[in-house]
Amino acid sequence: MKKQDLGQTIEAKYVFALADQARVLAWLDSFCVPDHKFERGRVHSLYYDSHGLDLYDEKRNSDYVKTKVRLRWYTLTAKDREPGAKISCFLEVKRKYGTVRDKQRIALELEADQLLGDPFGSETIRNLPTQAFGLAQIQPFFLVPAVVVQYSRGRYVEPETGARVSIDTDIRCPAANLDLFPEPVEVALPVGVLEIKGAMGVFPRSLRPLQDTLHKEAFSKYGLVIEGLRHPIGMSV
Helix, strand or coil: CEEEEEEEEEEEEEEEEHHHHHHHHHHHHHHCEECCCCCEEEEEEEEEECCCCHHHHHHHCCCCEEEEEEEEECCCCCHHHCCCCEEEEEEEEEEEECCEEEEEEEEEEEEHHHHHCCCCCCHHHHHCHHHHCCCCCCCCCCCEEEEEEEEEEEEEECCCCCCEEEEEEEEEEEEECCCCCCCCCCEECCEEEEEEEECCCCCCHHHHHHCCCCEECCCCHHHHHHHHHHCCCCCEC
């Protein structure tokens, strides 16, 4: 396993209604450069939290320092789903200090059956957070796999500033830990999100015509999914 320090960046998130998705995508295709290495794909994240959802509470309470611990993997192929296949993943610890983000991760491989079967019951997956304590100063409460969040992501580079721009749509939670959510529903968020990451924290000039469509928010997919699981009216499919 190899530890990676992805460093500090300033990030901002902008929410838009799904009805505006086509317009936002068309504008990005016209004024940004596609990230040809990781242009489009499906992102899968298994989030960890305590039984008391302490990490979720950091977000809900708008704490200055927020922590996320997750296991992430990307678009799956038919080969990834074959018996005995292994899937490349990243165990990530993401810390936010206001708008400044610091992320570190460990690359690893897990058996497809563990990820695509019952990830909440896999002993290997349950024990992964013990490795995360070496990535950042995390409070020593016991972490368990809580929910899976999936979404489609398009990636771009804004040519004038060099900022990395991503657009996330079809955000949903297909599975949750029954120990934490005894009666889970499949949650689908009714919005998309545009995320801009860079060193300057300036909204790119080329994207300013979209500002009437975008609404800057401290958006958290994990936080909204938890709220949807707790209060499913209007949030589930």
